[in-house]
Amino acid sequence: MLKKILWAIVVVALIATTPILLERSKVEKANDTYEIVLPYGQIEEMGQWLNIESVLAQLKEAGLSTISIEPVNLSELERREYILNVQRSFIVGTYPEYIENIPTAGGLYYRIVMDHPFIERVLPIFDMEYKLMAEELNIPFRPVEFFSLGDHDFMFIPARTNLRIDPKSIQVERLMREKSLGYDFEQINLLKNYGFSVIPRIPNDFNFVGSIQEHFIYEEFVELSKYGNQVLFLGGEVTGFPYMVYLEEMAQFLKEYGFNIITIEGHDQKGMGHLLSMENLNEDVVRLFSLTVRSKGNENDILYVNQSIRALQERNHRILFVNPLNKRANPIEHRTYNTAFEAKIGLDGTSEYIDTLSKSNRNWMQQGKAEPFEQLTKPTWMNPIVYLAGLVFVLLFFSKFFSNKLLTTLATGGFALVVAAQFVTGHHLLMKAIVLFVALVGPIFAVISVNKVESWGKLILQFLKSAAIAAVSAWFVISMLYGTDYLVYIEGFTGVKVLSALPAIVVAFVMIGRMTTLSELVTNSKKVLGKLVSLLKESIKYGHLIIFAIIGLGLLFYIGRTGNQGMVIPGELFVRQWLEEVLTARPRTTEFLIGFPLFVLGLYLTMMKKKWAPIVLIFGTLGFSSMVGTFTHLHTPIGVSLLRTFNSLTLGFIIGLILIFVYRYIEKKIVPMIKERISL
Numbered sequence: 001m002l003k004k005i006l007w008a009i010v011v012v013a014l015i016a017t018t019p020i021l022l023e024r025s026k027v028e029k030a031n032d033t034y035e036i037v038l039p040y041g042q043i044e045e046m047g048q049w050l051n052i053e054s055v056l057a058q059l060k061e062a063g064l065s066t067i068s069i070e071p072v073n074l075s076e077l078e079r080r081e082y083i084l085n086v087q088r089s090f091i092v093g094t095y096p097e098y099i100e101n102i103p104t105a106g107g108l109y110y111r112i113v114m115d116h117p118f119i120e121r122v123l124p125i126f127d128m129e130y131k132l133m134a135e136e137l138n139i140p141f142r143p144v145e146f147f148s149l150g151d152h153d154f155m156f157i158p159a160r161t162n163l164r165i166d167p168k169s170i171q172v173e174r175l176m177r178e179k180s181l182g183y184d185f186e187q188i189n190l191l192k193n194y195g196f197s198v199i200p201r202i203p204n205d206f207n208f209v210g211s212i213q214e215h216f217i218y219e220e221f222v223e224l225s226k227y228g229n230q231v232l233f234l235g236g237e238v239t240g241f242p243y244m245v246y247l248e249e250m251a252q253f254l255k256e257y258g259f260n261i262i263t264i265e266g267h268d269q270k271g272m273g274h275l276l277s278m279e280n281l282n283e284d285v286v287r288l289f290s291l292t293v294r295s296k297g298n299e300n301d302i303l304y305v306n307q308s309i310r311a312l313q314e315r316n317h318r319i320l321f322v323n324p325l326n327k328r329a330n331p332i333e334h335r336t337y338n339t340a341f342e343a344k345i346g347l348d349g350t351s352e353y354i355d356t357l358s359k360s361n362r363n364w365m366q367q368g369k370a371e372p373f374e375q376l377t378k379p380t381w382m383n384p385i386v387y388l389a390g391l392v393f394v395l396l397f398f399s400k401f402f403s404n405k406l407l408t409t410l411a412t413g414g415f416a417l418v419v420a421a422q423f424v425t426g427h428h429l430l431m432k433a434i435v436l437f438v439a440l441v442g443p444i445f446a447v448i449s450v451n452k453v454e455s456w457g458k459l460i461l462q463f464l465k466s467a468a469i470a471a472v473s474a475w476f477v478i479s480m481l482y483g484t485d486y487l488v489y490i491e492g493f494t495g496v497k498v499l500s501a502l503p504a505i506v507v508a509f510v511m512i513g514r515m516t517t518l519s520e521l522v523t524n525s526k527k528v529l530g531k532l533v534s535l536l537k538e539s540i541k542y543g544h545l546i547i548f549a550i551i552g553l554g555l556l557f558y559i560g561r562t563g564n565q566g567m568v569i570p571g572e573l574f575v576r577q578w579l580e581e582v583l584t585a586r587p588r589t590t591e592f593l594i595g596f597p598l599f600v601l602g603l604y605l606t607m608m609k610k611k612w613a614p615i616v617l618i619f620g621t622l623g624f625s626s627m628v629g630t631f632t633h634l635h636t637p638i639g640v641s642l643l644r645t646f647n648s649l650t651l652g653f654i655i656g657l658i659l660i661f662v663y664r665y666i667e668k669k670i671v672p673m674i675k676e677r678i679s680l
Contacts (some may be wrong), residue, residue, distance in 0.1 A: 003399075006392045010472060013389030017382060017479050021638060024482065027065075027232060027374045028637040034312050035370035035409055036320045036354055037066045037199060037288075040187070045325065045336055049343035056194045062351035063358055063367055066197040068232060068321070069188060071180035072118050074157075075109070083110040083155065084120060103145055103156045108176055112153040117231075119155070123182045125216070126157055129207045160609015180205050183220050197369070198227040199262070201234040204241055204271075205556070212240070212249040225257040230286065230370075232262040232603035235267055241271030251278035260284045262319060263488065265311070276490055279314040285488045287369050287635070289317040292326045293353045294346070294635065305357050314585075316487055316635045320357075324350045362584075376484045387419050387477045390438050393472055411583045435480050436495040439632065442473025443503035443624035447599070447617055448510050453607040462603055467649055470624040474631035474645075486634035492631035500629060504621040511614035585640050587648035588626050596652020601659045623652060 038059065046055045077083050086109050091102055095305050103109075112119060123144045134141040142158040159172050180203050188198055208215050231254065233239060240246030254261065261284055263272065276282040293304045311317040325336060325348045337343040394415050398408045415437070422430040447467035453459050477493065485491040490546035599620025605613035627648065630641050 009392045010389045013385045014475055016385055017340050020382060021478060025374055025638050027376055031373050032365045032370040033370060034318050034365050035066055036064055036065060036322055037068050038322050040067050040069045042323060042325050046343045046347050049337055049340040055347055058196055058347060058351055062239050062354040062356055066199055067191050068199045068201050070201045070234060071182055071572050072184050073181055075177045077118055078522060080617040082114045082116045083426050086111050098149045105142060106157055107159040108157045110155045112155055117221055118181050125181060132209055142187055178458050180316040194228060199230045199232050200224045201232050202239050202563050203234040204237040204239045209248055212246055221253060228261055229258050229260055231259045237268055238269050238275050246487055247271060248278055251275055254281060255279040260286050262288050265289045280602050282485055282490055283375055284372050286319055286372055287317045287488050288319040288321050290321040292323045293350055304353055305360055308357055309363050312365055314636050314640050342512060368572050373484050373487050378482045386476060387423060391416055391419060394441060397441045400448055412635055432494045438476045439473050439499055439628050440503055442470040442628050443621050444486055446470045446624040447507045447621050450617060453603050459603045459607055463600060463653060473628045478631050482632055485533055493634060496629060496632060498626055501624045504618060507621045508618050511618050585643040585647060587644055587651055590621045590626040592651040593650035595620055595626060596649060597656040599623055600653055600656025604660045
């Protein structure tokens, strides 16, 4: 009776919070607009072989709405043939009569081919930085020099770079070439004339002295705000990092001018967390997914479209940053176009990708201007109710886990103290630790709850009961980690790898010790330790090593498949794609193909009173761990996670029935046949 009351408390809490979780689903569905962005630099590479205006016109016709632009730098001026990089030895050899006028220090030498306003910026920008460095590092100040030799003008830039890089570093020349000189507003106005929105990419190579507002780039930031309200930081750091005073100024500027902050999937930029914690900028975040769409002109191009749909509908991305060229590719010919034919294939492939994505019947979203998600606010009453239900759930678990009431009381009391401490202090990391613990409890509880299975009806009921237990853990996770920060992955669940492996290990110990009880094993720890020592003294054979190696590699493969960059086996991507097309939300392989089928088989073996049934049930833990893990991906829409779990449970149960059929066939047909032949 007491257990029913406790379960009733859990159910009531779940029902009470359902409207709040439905609000999250509503917010996710309401944000149904995505935006495609191409970098202007790669469009220009097409324009080197094709007419740039025709390239822009074709992309606009295909549906492209937004282009990202980067500041001009020395490399860009050289590419445009305004300047030409030369070696000092070449200058000396060409103009030996002027050797006394040629700087002798190490650095970059350029011949000025054509005057341009950006060339005039080089001296004040580099000199301002070098003066700051001279003061900070107590080194001589060496200015940028312009000099004329014969009929040609030259520019010399000393080999110095920002304060956090050793001037002797091999990175110096590259950093000098990439030093930002400002934005080309003629280029930006050209894009605006074609109807494109512009997203500036802002680097962190400005050495601010005093206030950001005193730097020349501030005026350009203000001007850029007239062309759009989104900003994408360039490189591995946000502008102003690591100086908090400049991060605060940057945050104030972005908020004042209404900029949305774009975060990049899989690319954690230093200082982003600090920046988003200021001025409520975490409310203005849009997630970006970057992909290379290098068209091969065949049916495989649809894979790019499917990859994009997954990013939009399963990971809450709202910006697709499309690279027609793979700038990180090896060999180098994949990084640029070598002929007009290659440029035309790249342009046509990119245009077709944009058009196909917008027309795909699997894409329920519309193309337009990406916006942040509406803010989710957790009611003040929600945490106490969820914590109470979590405490009751853990109590029910410990009463099953321990046969000793004292151990159950102590363990539950300890958990209650941790919950109380978090509730009083509001400590964020402590809350995440509690969420992880309850997430771990679900898969363990789901499997060790199996007792007697006396009929097919009881088998089905136990399967549903175990799934419901794991679902309680999943509910606790999404209820505690509730908010817009989790939708856009500013914050996330901690402990994905632990969740994937630890429950199975714990269940293995419990199941192996089912002849006694876990509490008895703890009580007789000396006896267990003695057996372990004896086991370690046994001689190991090659067969044992092979078995251990296979098990170890299997575990590494399983754990390696968790997370966003998990490994896949050959052909698996095609199977995944087929499942997505048929079921909309692809069930997870660990669940429907391994964990749940083996759990169903384990239930059948339990019903048939097979002594080794607990061993098979252990593998069922993998399915329930993965099921809870599905809901720890808080940037996945809750509707997608629910559908994926339903598909996994349904398919897993069906495949489990097939396994039972195969087992019964082997037991009744194959085994007797083998025994008969052996007896002969």
